[in-house]
Amino acid sequence: MNLYSSLARPLLFRLSPEVAHHLTITSLRVPLTSRLLSLGKKTPSDPITLMNLPFRNRLGIAAGLDKNAEAPLAWRSLGFGFAELGTITLHPQPGNPKPRVFRYPQQQALINRLGFPNLGAEAIATRLRHLRERHTLHDFPIGINLGKSKVTPLEQAPLDYLGSLKLLQPLGDFFVVNISSPNTPGLRDLAKPDDLRRLLSTLQDFNRSCPKTKPLLLKISPDLAISDLPELVAATKEFELAGIVATNTTIQREAKEPNETGGLSGRPLTARALSLMHVLRPLLAKEQILVGVGGVMNSNDYQTRRAAGADLVQIYTGMVYLGPHAAWEILKTP
Ligand SMILES: Cc1cc2nc3c(=O)[nH]c(=O)nc-3n(C[C@H](O)[C@H](O)[C@H](O)COP(=O)(O)O)c2cc1C
Numbered sequence: 065m066n067l068y069s070s071l072a073r074p075l076l077f078r079l080s081p082e083v084a085h086h087l088t089i090t091s092l093r094v095p096l097t098s099r100l101l102s103l104g105k106k107t108p109s110d111p112i113t114l115m116n117l118p119f120r121n122r123l124g125i126a127a128g129l130d131k132n133a134e135a136p137l138a139w140r141s142l143g144f145g146f147a148e149l150g151t152i153t154l155h156p157q158p159g160n161p162k163p164r165v166f167r168y169p170q171q172q173a174l175i176n177r178l179g180f181p182n183l184g185a186e187a188i189a190t191r192l193r194h195l196r197e198r199h200t201l202h203d204f205p206i207g208i209n210l211g212k213s214k215v216t217p218l219e220q221a222p223l224d225y226l227g228s229l230k231l232l233q234p235l236g237d238f239f240v241v242n243i244s245s246p247n248t249p250g251l252r253d254l255a256k257p258d259d260l261r262r263l264l265s266t267l268q269d270f271n272r273s274c275p276k277t278k279p280l281l282l283k284i285s286p287d288l289a290i291s292d293l294p295e296l297v298a299a300t301k302e303f304e305l306a307g308i309v310a311t312n313t314t315i316q317r318e319a320k321e322p323n324e325t326g327g328l329s330g331r332p333l334t335a336r337a338l339s340l341m342h343v344l345r346p347l348l349a350k351e352q353i354l355v356g357v358g359g360v361m362n363s364n365d366y367q368t369r370r371a372a373g374a375d376l377v378q379i380y381t382g383m384v385y386l387g388p389h390a391a392w393e394i395l396k397t398p
Contacts, residue, residue, distance in 0.1 A: 068387030098141035121145035126378035143391030150209030156184030177326030208236035244285035244312035279306030307353035330381035334359030345373030
């Protein structure tokens with residue numbers, strides 16, 4: 065038992081998940097909060113260069129936790145090696161009606177159907193520009209996760225993602241193309257080979273025309289058929305993507321799993337996300353990286369994901385259940 069599980073978590077869990085999240089992010093925007101929370105702690109150090117970027121360790125914040133790029137410095141203070149911000153869409157949007165996030169403490173799970181609420185690419189670009197002007201985030205890469213605006217028809221998805229990339233390209237260290245969230249109607253259809261090729265070629269053509277080409281990765285769903293993966297990986301090779309982020313939340317449910325509509329994350333996802341690692345690693349090119357995410361809830365899960373071939377590992381739900389010392393607990397650093 066630590067102070068988070070004995071005191072802070074029970075208090076936060078009395079609030080609705082979204083209110084608790086808002087409160088947490090708001091307090092982490094104050095630099096003193098994360099400095100106090102990390103007092104006496106050593107930065108977990110396991111330096112590695114991947115995608116030509118220096119990472120001080122391999123554990124990062126998964127997309128969705130900091131959708132509007134509010135607290136990148138806090139994630140660094142809390143011991144993480146990198147953060148993936150977003151999902152960011154070209155147009156600002158409110159997301160789906162509330163309630164839209166549900167907690168299942170006994171199963172160490174969450175279900176969400178947020179639908180990408182965010183301030184939009186332009187406002188977040190302004191925020192990131194200020195951050196870059198004031199801080200050199202040396203050895204703490206910032207990834208930016210891009211999604212489709214709800215108002216944009218699926219046929220125009222490539223131009224919508226491109227609009228965001230144009231605004232954000234100079235501001236991220238790497239970019240993640242999200243075609244896997246279950247809460248934007250039709251988004252997962254973008255994994256169909258022809259649509260995927262059109263999307264990736266549009267983004268990579270622009271990316272290559274920029275003064276500095278940034279690594280692009282693809283974030284995939286755990287609900288894809290295993291038989292679809294070879295063609296999907298082939299597309300990532302054809303357009304020279306730096307790697308794959310696996311996985312997003314699942315819409316599948318086993319008999320005893322919580323049955324709210326939305327994407328399920330946390331412990332029930334561990335085995336499914338892990339099994340995809342074993343399929344993906346041999347399909348990927350040697351230079352492509354694999355980011356393992358989904359149900360990493362403790363140090364053992366982290367080690368297992370690494371052993372299955374994950375170059376980097378991310379958490380979201382684990383952060384909710386473990387609290388601000390998650391990075392130290394998972395990386396076993398005092
Ligand atoms: C409340 C919530 C919001 C999320 N929002 C996003 C998002 O905006 N974009 C995205 O790519 N993934 C999003 N995710 C998925 C996570 O990034 C991650 O892929 C998934 O939750 C599995 O990891 P976990 O079991 O550690 O939570 C979200 C997850 C949760 C729980």
